[in-house]
Amino acid sequence: MNIFRLLGDLSHLLAVIILLLKIWKTRSCAGISGRSQILFAAVYTARYLDLVTSYISAYNTVMKIVFLVASYGTLYLMFLKFKATYDHNHDTFRIEFLVLPCVILALLINHDFSALEILWTFSIYLESVAILPQLFMVSKTGEAESITSHYLFALGTYRGLYLFNWIYRYYAEDHYDLIAIIAGIVQTVLYCDFFYLYITKVLKGKKLQLPA
Amino acid sequence: SESERDKDEL
Numbered sequence: 001m002n003i004f005r006l007l008g009d010l011s012h013l014l015a016v017i018i019l020l021l022k023i024w025k026t027r028s029c030a031g032i033s034g035r036s037q038i039l040f041a042a043v044y045t046a047r048y049l050d051l052v053t054s055y056i057s058a059y060n061t062v063m064k065i066v067f068l069v070a071s072y073g074t075l076y077l078m079f080l081k082f083k084a085t086y087d088h089n090h091d092t093f094r095i096e097f098l099v100l101p102c103v104i105l106a107l108l109i110n111h112d113f114s115a116l117e118i119l120w121t122f123s124i125y126l127e128s129v130a131i132l133p134q135l136f137m138v139s140k141t142g143e144a145e146s147i148t149s150h151y152l153f154a155l156g157t158y159r160g161l162y163l164f165n166w167i168y169r170y171y172a173e174d175h176y177d178l179i180a181i182i183a184g185i186v187q188t189v190l191y192c193d194f195f196y197l198y199i200t201k202v203l204k205g206k207k208l209q210l211p212a
Numbered sequence: 213s214e215s216e217r218d219k220d221e222l
Contacts, residue, residue, distance in 0.1 A: 001220075009222055056220050063222050111217055120217065162221075177217050 156191030
């Protein structure tokens with residue numbers, strides 16, 4: 001565990017907490033893509049199945065459980081408890097166009113052709129693009145609430161910090177995993193446009209609004 | 213070493 005990895009995990013944790021608190025406090029999930037949240041639940045489920053097969057550390061186990069619970073908790077709030085506030089008219093990204101290529105790619109490019117490895121690889125590929133329905137929703141409505149912007153910033157920063165972790169590990173431990181690295185680069189690049197708007201607008205106290 | 217996944221990463 002190095003500092004980039006730890007900060008990455010904390011940023012990820014912060015993101016899911018911001019999202020849950022936003023929905024809970026405002027009693028509304030307006031502006032949040034339920035489709036992205038479904039994809040994230042699929043990502044954590046596919047990746048953390050190894051909870052039942054291998055024990056790594058207390059930290060590892062606790063974080064996995066937190067991400068799973070937070071993810072399904074978010075789905076519960078969006079699709080059951082605060083269902084009436086879900087903005088489904090603007091949440092129209094076709095997720096099968098993301099899921100199917102990820103399934104095919106995971107079957108073709110993986111470390112080992114076994115069920116758990118393919119599911120792990122699928123989760124890595126799917127995570128890299130899971131935010132697209134959310135970014136599509138923001139572009140469709142042309143704006144995002146500040147709290148939604150903070151959520152997106154923390155979530156985007158998390159994988160960016162993992163990239164620094166992998167650079168560090170390449171030099172310090174001679175370790176690298178191309179599947180995770182390439183997917184992590186794709187994932188971080190997808191946020192670049194948003195990062196630019198966040199830094200130039202939201203941090204200056206303005207609402208995130210896209211140019212017309 | 214090359215391309216082995218680390219089961220500790222989240």
